[in-house]
Amino acid sequence: MTSKNKINEDLANERRKCNFNIEEVTYILDGGKEKTLQRKKIEDVALNGGASVDDIPEEYLSARERYENAIRKSCIYTNIVKNEVLEITGIENYGSPVLRRTGDAFFKDISPFMLHLGMFVPSIIGQCTAEQQATWLPRALDMKIIGAYAQTELGHGTFIRGLETTATYDPETEEFVLHSPTITSYKWWAGGLGRTANHCTVVAQLYTQGKCHGTHLFIVQIRDLETHMPLPGVKVGEIGPRMGFNTADNGFLGFNNYRIPRMNMMMKNAQVLKDGTYVKAARHGKLTYGTMVFVRVTLVGEASFNLAKAVTIAVRYSAVRRQSELRPGSIEPQILDYPTQQHKLFICIATAHAFQLTASWLWNTFTAVQAEMKKGNVDTLPELHALSSCLKALSTSDATAYIEQCRFACGGHGYMLSSNLPFLYAFVVATRTYEGDYTVLLLQTARFLVKAWEQAESGKVVTPTVAYLNRHFTTNGKMIWDNSPEGIIRVFQSVAAGKISLCVRSIRNRITSGMDHEDAWLMTTVQLVNAAEAHCRSVILHTYWNEIVRLTKHSSDNVKTVLNQLVMLYLTYWALERTGDLLRYSTISENDIDLLQRQYEELLVKIRPNAVGLVDAFDIRDEILQSTLGSYDGRVYERLMEEVQKNPLNKEPVDPSFHKYLKPLMKSKI
Ligand SMILES: CC/C=C\C/C=C\C/C=C\C/C=C\CC/C=C/C(=O)SCCNC(=O)CCNC(=O)[C@H](O)C(C)(C)COP(=O)(O)OP(=O)(O)OC[C@H]1O[C@@H](n2cnc3c(N)ncnc32)[C@H](O)[C@@H]1OP(=O)(O)O
Ligand SMILES: Cc1cc2nc3c(=O)[nH]c(=O)nc-3n(C[C@H](O)[C@H](O)[C@H](O)COP(=O)(O)OP(=O)(O)OC[C@H]3O[C@@H](n4cnc5c(N)ncnc54)[C@H](O)[C@@H]3O)c2cc1C
Numbered sequence: 107m108t109s110k111n112k113i114n115e116d117l118a119n120e121r122r123k124c125n126f127n128i129e130e131v132t133y134i135l136d137g138g139k140e141k142t143l144q145r146k147k148i149e150d151v152a153l154n155g156g157a158s159v160d161d162i163p164e165e166y167l168s169a170r171e172r173y174e175n176a177i178r179k180s181c182i183y184t185n186i187v188k189n190e191v192l193e194i195t196g197i198e199n200y201g202s203p204v205l206r207r208t209g210d211a212f213f214k215d216i217s218p219f220m221l222h223l224g225m226f227v228p229s230i231i232g233q234c235t236a237e238q239q240a241t242w243l244p245r246a247l248d249m250k251i252i253g254a255y256a257q258t259e260l261g262h263g264t265f266i267r268g269l270e271t272t273a274t275y276d277p278e279t280e281e282f283v284l285h286s287p288t289i290t291s292y293k294w295w296a297g298g299l300g301r302t303a304n305h306c307t308v309v310a311q312l313y314t315q316g317k318c319h320g321t322h323l324f325i326v327q328i329r330d331l332e333t334h335m336p337l338p339g340v341k342v343g344e345i346g347p348r349m350g351f352n353t354a355d356n357g358f359l360g361f362n363n364y365r366i367p368r369m370n371m372m373m374k375n376a377q378v379l380k381d382g383t384y385v386k387a388a389r390h391g392k393l394t395y396g397t398m399v400f401v402r403v404t405l406v407g408e409a410s411f412n413l414a415k416a417v418t419i420a421v422r423y424s425a426v427r428r429q430s431e432l433r434p435g436s437i438e439p440q441i442l443d444y445p446t447q448q449h450k451l452f453i454c455i456a457t458a459h460a461f462q463l464t465a466s467w468l469w470n471t472f473t474a475v476q477a478e479m480k481k482g483n484v485d486t487l488p489e490l491h492a493l494s495s496c497l498k499a500l501s502t503s504d505a506t507a508y509i510e511q512c513r514f515a516c517g518g519h520g521y522m523l524s525s526n527l528p529f530l531y532a533f534v535v536a537t538r539t540y541e542g543d544y545t546v547l548l549l550q551t552a553r554f555l556v557k558a559w560e561q562a563e564s565g566k567v568v569t570p571t572v573a574y575l576n577r578h579f580t581t582n583g584k585m586i587w588d589n590s591p592e593g594i595i596r597v598f599q600s601v602a603a604g605k606i607s608l609c610v611r612s613i614r615n616r617i618t619s620g621m622d623h624e625d626a627w628l629m630t631t632v633q634l635v636n637a638a639e640a641h642c643r644s645v646i647l648h649t650y651w652n653e654i655v656r657l658t659k660h661s662s663d664n665v666k667t668v669l670n671q672l673v674m675l676y677l678t679y680w681a682l683e684r685t686g687d688l689l690r691y692s693t694i695s696e697n698d699i700d701l702l703q704r705q706y707e708e709l710l711v712k713i714r715p716n717a718v719g720l721v722d723a724f725d726i727r728d729e730i731l732q733s734t735l736g737s738y739d740g741r742v743y744e745r746l747m748e749e750v751q752k753n754p755l756n757k758e759p760v761d762p763s764f765h766k767y768l769k770p771l772m773k774s775k776i
Contacts, residue, residue, distance in 0.1 A: 114740030116440055117718060120425045124719030126664040131723035134657050135462050145204045151190045152208040153729050164214055165523045166754050173301060176353035179212045180219045184249055203407055211729035214529045215353040221297035226253030229307040229397040233323050233372035242325060254299035254306040256359050261290025264546050266321055271361065273324055275314035277382040280368045282324060284310060286360040299357030300344030304329040314382045323372040323394055328359065339364035350532025390484040399491060401541050402498035403472045409505035410461035412534050416527060417454035418721040419736025420512035424451065425718050426740045442717060448710040450515045454508045455720050456676040461501050463653040464646055468497055489569050492554035495547035496642035502537040503544050509534055519735055524749045526733040545635055552634035555606050555641055571645055574599035587694040589701065591651050594677045597692045598644040604691040605637035647677060668716050675709045678702055
């Protein structure tokens with residue numbers, strides 16, 4: 107064995123200690139053995155040519171070089187996908203999470219094609235008629251046209267109804283005239299728009315026959331397909347450096363009375379006829395927001411995957427890193443042996459599991475709602491919107507905090523870009539804002555919760571995710587504390603019910619004392635966000651526990667044990683985080699809290715020997731992790747030194763700036 111492929115001895119020891127079948131856990135997380143085998147096959151095809159095709163790491167490049175390099179790699183990857191991967195998986199898997207995952211081997215930051223696959227293509231699928239799909243989809247999937255999703259404007263992101271771009275129908279020519287009437291109406295932020303896209307989905311206020319019908323979606327060509335020049339009437343460019351997303355060429359876009367054919371309005375849910383007659387969406391007023399719902403659903407899985415990457419890096423590093431001494435003269439312990447380090451990291455492993463299983467469950471819910479909507483039934487859409495909103499908000503917010511915790515857990519080396527942790531953080535922190543800001547989305551869930559509360563109050567049976575509200579009206583007093591998983595979940599549901607109840611009371615009291623409904627709601631929004639967070643927490647706890655019970659029914663004993671330890675750690679962790687709520691809404695005592703704390707610390711000890719095995723079970727290839735600290739072999743220090751060789755600053759022993767500036771300064775007299 108050469109030193110290049112030798113496994114670090116501490117990491118090798120950890121793997122010897124692991125007492126469960128790692129593959130079995132991988133299968134559970136992937137959704138079954140077949141899915142794991144399929145993923146591995148795709149990864150082999152996509153990555154075995156050597157994915158990391160950068161001679162100089164992208165962080166050393168200028169903005170121009172970085173963008174060009176990102177385009178170069180996007181094209182390499184797209185060709186691999188088109189020519190090799192889709193042969194195995196079929197075209198319907200374009201844009202699947204596996205391809206998204208494999209793509210990470212090519213980019214530390216982000217591909218300029220991400221929004222094409224992540225939002226432009228889904229908007230064609232979700233918002234176009236079959237005829238329109240036949241026109242656009244094959245060209246988009248084959249990358250003959252490259253798109254972006256241009257909704258947000260300089261002046262408005264959250265409040266979609268406030269968007270200012272107009273699309274006015276002209277029946278004479280059967281065209282829409284797109285126009286940006288103000289500076290604040292300029293599209294701003296759309297990924298891939300600045301330099302890459304030649305088409306985009308544009309969200310604009312639709313005017314026909316002198317009436318505004320609110321925001322609708324349009325497919326708009328913005329650049330010439332041969333020359334890539336912006337078309338006359340289109341002003342487009344890149345918005346400038348930002349925190350992360352620096353290879354995504356986020357762009358701005360304005361229109362000067364720019365004409366597009368009538369059939370470029372995405373007409374699945376509402377139409378404008380040739381004569382300008384507007385035909386309203388028959389089923390639900392918010393179906394044009396469908397692409398956002400789809401992306402919110404996928405973002406829960408994104409949060410899980412990125413957290414899994416971060417904790418894989420941090421746990422492996424913590425097994426390799428030794429620091430301090432427990433007793434004078436004793437061997438320095440692996441930092442993973444410190445309970446405080448375990449406290450930082452094991453919750454991250456458990457959270458990645460919780461989010462992965464919740465993401466799969468949410469995806470199933472999403473596809474079930476889609477199937478119902480195809481039959482014309484939109485009754486389940488409000489619950490899906492409430493669920494996808496709060497799960498997107500919480501998963502991205504928790505993942506952000508825990509990825510940062512993983513970085514802290516790696517000490518100084520966690521700040522190195524080559525650890526990949528800063529990139530992961532910058533990528534994930536944006537997910538908390540884009541596709542609906544954290545607070546705004548929780549307030550959407552709160553609207554649903556208050557309505558569900560009112561239904562339960564009037565004796566109606568409410569939908570499953572809020573069924574605990576029906577129970578709230580049939581039980582008296584505080585929920586009895588019970589330290590079983592089901593007991594903890596019930597208490598969390600009581601906390602949510604209690605908080606929603608307080609919100610309803612506050613709103614009613616405020617209205618009674620003279621406020622109108624809008625002000626009463628506004629004054630209660632701090633509590634409403636809190637209640638929606640509590641509801642979402644209970645949904646995650648419940649889903650995680652239920653899914654583990656279901657998925658480990660036929661598992662080997664040791665797998666059952668370790669996955670149970672993790673889910674118990676998760677439940678106990680959150681119970682301890684929320685002791686204030688538990689004291690308020692349940693009969694938990696000081697003694698019960700002491701017992702919870704002890705239980706938590708014992709779980710850390712039990713999980714410790716399997717920690718490396720657990721992160722190995724995420725099965726994330728080194729090419730995808732792209733981390734000096736987190737590779738499978740644990741050659742942390744060697745990789746850090748190897749990376750230093752790639753630093754262009756080290757190419758010459760003396761920097762030219764020495765002769766230009768430093769030396770004159772040193773020679774100058776005071
Ligand atoms: C290879 C694979 C590639 C990729 C995959 C991997 C990763 C992920 C993919 C891509 C992501 C990558 C990068 C993304 C980059 C970012 C993109 C963007 O950010 S795009 C822009 C997103 N913008 C937003 O999310 C804006 C947020 N704002 C809103 O959603 C709305 O304005 C808001 C809901 C806040 C308010 O809307 P409004 O019309 O004012 O409604 P109101 O509050 O009055 O509510 C009325 C009524 O409607 C209900 N409702 C609202 N929204 C929905 C909905 N979406 N569905 C159903 N119902 C909805 C609302 O609850 C209310 O109902 P009630 O009256 O209470 O009954
Ligand atoms: C990296 C990145 C990529 C993006 N990519 C795209 C893209 O491809 N396409 C696209 O169209 N957009 C994109 N966006 C835009 C993104 O969707 C918006 O920035 C996001 O929806 C937030 O909207 P905003 O910027 O208007 O924030 P604001 O709404 O201005 O939020 C500012 C603050 O006001 C608060 N706030 C706003 N409204 C309310 C309310 N009603 N109640 C309480 N508090 C409120 C928020 O909580 C927040 O604290 C991207 C953004 C980022 C950061």
